[in-house]
Amino acid sequence: MSGGKSWRIGIAGLGTVGAGLLDILSRRPDFAPASGLAVVRGVSARSRSRPRPFDISNLPWFDDPVVLAASPEIDVFVELIGGSDGPAKAAVEAALKAGKPVVTANKALIAEHGAALAILAEDCGVPLLFEAAVMGGVPAVKIVRESLVGDEIQSIAGILNGTCNYILTEMEATGRSFADVLAEAQRLGYAEADPSTDVGGFDAAHKITILAALAFGCAPNFAATEVEGIEQVELLDIHMARDLGYRIKLVASADRSGDGALVRVHPSLAPLSHPLAQAGGALNALFIESSRTGRIFVQGPGAGAGPTAVAVAADIADVIAGVRRPVFQAPARSLPLSQPVDPSKMMCRAYLRFLVKDEPGVIAAVSETLAEAGVSIESFLQKPVEGAQGVPIVLTTHNVAESVLTAAVDRIASLAAVLDQPRMFRIARI
Numbered sequence: 503m504s505g506g507k508s509w510r511i512g513i514a515g516l517g518t519v520g521a522g523l524l525d526i527l528s529r530r531p532d533f534a535p536a537s538g539l540a541v542v543r544g545v546s547a548r549s550r551s552r553p554r555p556f557d558i559s560n561l562p563w564f565d566d567p568v569v570l571a572a573s574p575e576i577d578v579f580v581e582l583i584g585g586s587d588g589p590a591k592a593a594v595e596a597a598l599k600a601g602k603p604v605v606t607a608n609k610a611l612i613a614e615h616g617a618a619l620a621i622l623a624e625d626c627g628v629p630l631l632f633e634a635a636v637m638g639g640v641p642a643v644k645i646v647r648e649s650l651v652g653d654e655i656q657s658i659a660g661i662l663n664g665t666c667n668y669i670l671t672e673m674e675a676t677g678r679s680f681a682d683v684l685a686e687a688q689r690l691g692y693a694e695a696d697p698s699t700d701v702g703g704f705d706a707a708h709k710i711t712i713l714a715a716l717a718f719g720c721a722p723n724f725a726a727t728e729v730e731g732i733e734q735v736e737l738l739d740i741h742m743a744r745d746l747g748y749r750i751k752l753v754a755s756a757d758r759s760g761d762g763a764l765v766r767v768h769p770s771l772a773p774l775s776h777p778l779a780q781a782g783g784a785l786n787a788l789f790i791e792s793s794r795t796g797r798i799f800v801q802g803p804g805a806g807a808g809p810t811a812v813a814v815a816a817d818i819a820d821v822i823a824g825v826r827r828p829v830f831q832a833p834a835r836s837l838p839l840s841q842p843v844d845p846s847k848m849m850c851r852a853y854l855r856f857l858v859k860d861e862p863g864v865i866a867a868v869s870e871t872l873a874e875a876g877v878s879i880e881s882f883l884q885k886p887v888e889g890a891q892g893v894p895i896v897l898t899t900h901n902v903a904e905s906v907l908t909a910a911v912d913r914i915a916s917l918a919a920v921l922d923q924p925r926m927f928r929i930a931r932i
């Protein structure tokens with residue numbers, strides 16, 4: 503049994519994660535070992551009358567989450583509304599200004615406004631915690647911020663969006679198109695009605711922005727994160743990549759590089775035997791490479807009411823236990839902004855796919871253009887596809903400057919025999 507005082511919790515947002523947290527707090531208010539009880543003393547959502555999977559009639563209701571955030575009736579404010587701006591941001595700022603510790607699952611808010619919010623939290627002398635914002639139930643933030651604080655992280659690469667991973671896994675398993683699988687995922691509730699944040703790569707980009715800031719001792723710089731989603735991945739690419747020994751995944755990565763960091767989200771090819779390639783369905787997975795520890799791999803549920811609420815509860819437990827540390831790796835006012843790497847210095851290996859007319863000389867024209875640019879081909883695959891308008895030519899390259907590669911691909915795209923926009927996916931450096 504726990505001792506100590508009762509901590510009065512205010513929760514704004516009673517959707518998926520809010521419901522999971524209310525379940526934990528109603529069953530086990532003493533979940534924080536030996537530190538005190540966590541008791542819900544105020545809730546807020548958009549609609550008071552909306553049917554919910556739990557009874558809120560005995561909980562004090564606040565129409566306005568900003569009023570709840572600053573209320574003298576609560577000690578800790580939990581923000582589970584979502585969105586980088588609007589009521590979520592206003593409420594978090596109000597709570598911090600009122601001297602209340604804040605726990606949030608909101609990756610968009612932390613990735614886009616984390617630097618300013620961290621300064622506000624530290625000026626006000628209260629914690630701002632966001633374990634649930636990255637990888638839901640997998641303690642990624644704690645590993646990067648706390649467990650490896652004595653090490654030097656060199657790179658991070660992972661699958662950070664379960665919806666995209668589910669779609670790519672289903673396309674390969676069932677042979678259905680991106681549009682078909684997305685429509686089914688929406689019907690089943692795995693994908694949002696507006697899927698652009700997930701399939702466009704932005705959700706994964708928010709998460710890798712946060713991890714990169716923690717790993718490299720910078721303030722989050724979402725504007726510098728490169729983002730490409732999975733909309734351009736066709737079934738044909740999934741099959742061709744497989745024939746070459748790879749699986750296409752939406753990989754979010756952050757690499758220390760010179761004075762900067764390369765932070766990006768792209769569809770990438772992972773070797774079939776690699777653990778990232780084997781993380782299927784809605785799973786999340788993360789590799790962390792550091793100087794002294796070497797490689798760490800974690801995998802688990804990146805979303806869902808139960809796992810995400812457990813991560814929120816872990817942060818509430820830290821607040822209750824009195825854990826105090828900077829919001830990121832160093833006091834917020836001293837943090838440099840994460841600087842992007844000079845694009846001309848980026849190197850990659852890549853998968854290229856061209857759909858071409860079935861006529862003599864086309865393959866020679868493609869390979870000559872690549873050779874003239876200095877792009878060296880590693881493997882080559884040409885496979886007629888039943889019902890396709892042209893013939894797909896697929897090749898993988900050796901390591902090459904990305905600017906050189908994209909210029910060569912643009913030249914090939916302009917050849918009369920090329921029927922479709924070429925596809926270029928990087929081979930993940932994992």
Ligand SMILES: NC(=O)c1ccc[n+]([C@@H]2O[C@H](COP(=O)([O-])OP(=O)(O)OC[C@H]3O[C@@H](n4cnc5c(N)ncnc54)[C@H](OP(=O)(O)O)[C@@H]3O)[C@@H](O)[C@H]2O)c1
Nearest residue numbers: 515516517518519547548549582583584589607608805806
């Ligand atoms: N779902 C996950 O698995 C997961 C995983 C990791 C992180 N997260 C993050 O956790 C946060 C919550 O996600 P969720 O999936 O629980 O969202 P959700 O199911 O859409 O719930 C959002 C909640 O916010 C409330 N809300 C919306 N606008 C509001 C306003 N103006 N004032 C007060 N309340 C308002 C909604 O009220 P009504 O119920 O009345 O509509 C709803 O209860 C987001 O930042 C998300 O990115 C979610």
